[in-house]
Amino acid sequence: MKKNNRKKILSVQEIVIIVIVMLMITPLFLVLLNSLKTEGELILSPLSLPQKVRWENYRQAFSNMGYIRSFTNTFKMTFYATAIGVFLYSMAAYGLVRAKSGKRFFSAMTFLFFLTLAVPPQLSLVPLSSFLSRIHLHESHLGVSLVFIGVNAGFGVFLLFSFISTVPIALEEAAEIDGCTPLQIFWHIVLPLMRAPVTTLAVLLSLRVWNNFLYPLILLSGKESRTLPLSVFFFKGADYENWPLLFAALVLAIFPLLIFYFFMQRRIISGISDGAVKG
């Protein structure tokens, strides 16, 4: 793409697009703006600045939704599911791509992993809560994390699989002549080469887990084990129609993600774009 020097001035076309995009994301500003108002003020003038800023809403929302507890729960679950998941998927993807004999077995296994991409996650839901309680992982964040690792396996293995296929094999062959085992080659040579796709995968996985609503809804029924999306969901039941208070809770729940997005957006965008270009 050519750099041209005139582009520092906004064109009419660009201003139109800026206005359209701003209008599109008005709902997000609306939440922030109205989280600091009283109920009456919100209904009369949802678009004006608050007359008197009510921080009180935030204090109340923070304690009502058990913010610290829900945050910790979500963080724990996301961390397990992402850290363990990324490690298992990258090992598996490497084994599947580089296996030297038993090709037919390994392509059957690859197919088995990719099967998840077509199956709606709902289908695994029915037996899960009784299954988890039978193996004593009921109401446990580790248990739900394992469920996430299982349901995301196809996605994770798929993403790394296509990357490993593009890595030149010469380096690995050299290491093999030096007497390295496949596990050593994976650990010392392949994993460091995969830093970029592994980070992208970790970012995309943590988003999926952090925001997920369906699995925690069914598998974590206790108040103590609620994740952020769950405590937001149940928050409204308790304070029906007190919108400013609910909005304060929403802002609190969005906040950690916005920070994450701010630092990781290049990874997120490139992760999605790569998939598009490869098709």
Added chain:
Amino acid sequence: MNNITTLSKLTIKRDFLPYFWLIVPALLVYLTFFLYPVMSSFLYSFTNFNGFNLNYDFRGLKNYKVLFGDPVFRQSITHTFVFGILVVVFQNLIALFFAIALNKNFVSKNLLRTLLFMPVMISPVIVGYIWQFIYSTNGLLNYLLSNMFNRSFHVNYLSDGRTALIAVVITHVWIWIGYSATIYLANLQNISSELIENADLEGCSSWNRFRYIIWPLLAPATTVSVSLSVGGSLRVFDIIYVMTGGGPGYATETIATFMVKAMQKNYFGYAASSAVVLLILVLLATFIINRYLRGREIDL
């Protein structure tokens, strides 16, 4: 490559087992926590399993018979398809518009893409509540309409059976526009600018340039974005469950919300059979759409 017929103990030990052990941990978790539950769902779909008691009875195809005799379920199939078609069409059209608009040397290009993508980042529960406010009796939409037309509007768009489904479609599309736009934008940036400049020199109108040059070259992105939106919209759950709970009445009930509600009533066998129906529909739709879209790519 080693020939499978000459597999000796040595090659198994050296060329097979080390790689086998590498996939075992992921395979174990995947089999235990995904494939096993999925398979049991198929089994349970023929039983009266209540979620806890493992002494269930087989009822043959009875669950499926009851399911297709249930007017609510039949409605939810219709809603799922209406939802899916509207979402796929509008999500992709609007995303395409933004992708083309942003594929210029704008100063604000990256900022705009970041903003447009923001809704994807936010949990559907949160987005659902935000839009519930917009559609509520004293909400933003009525406020804007009242100011625009100088008379008061007091409709709750989510509790009116005529508007509820459209309202949730709009919210779902609003979330995913940024995602699809990112996919189209990545593809647009791969199209050589020479090709487009040549077309300009030949005196191509901008519509013809889009129709005969850009649109065919966007086939790979279209395949990805359309398939993702088909899968995502047919299995929609969160947004609807949060915004309407399937109501008013059953006006926004989809297969996925129907299924979760059946589980909450402890009709697990019944829930399993509706999940199986969902699987079959998703597979069929994805297969047909994919065949068509891949065919388009080859025609190039």
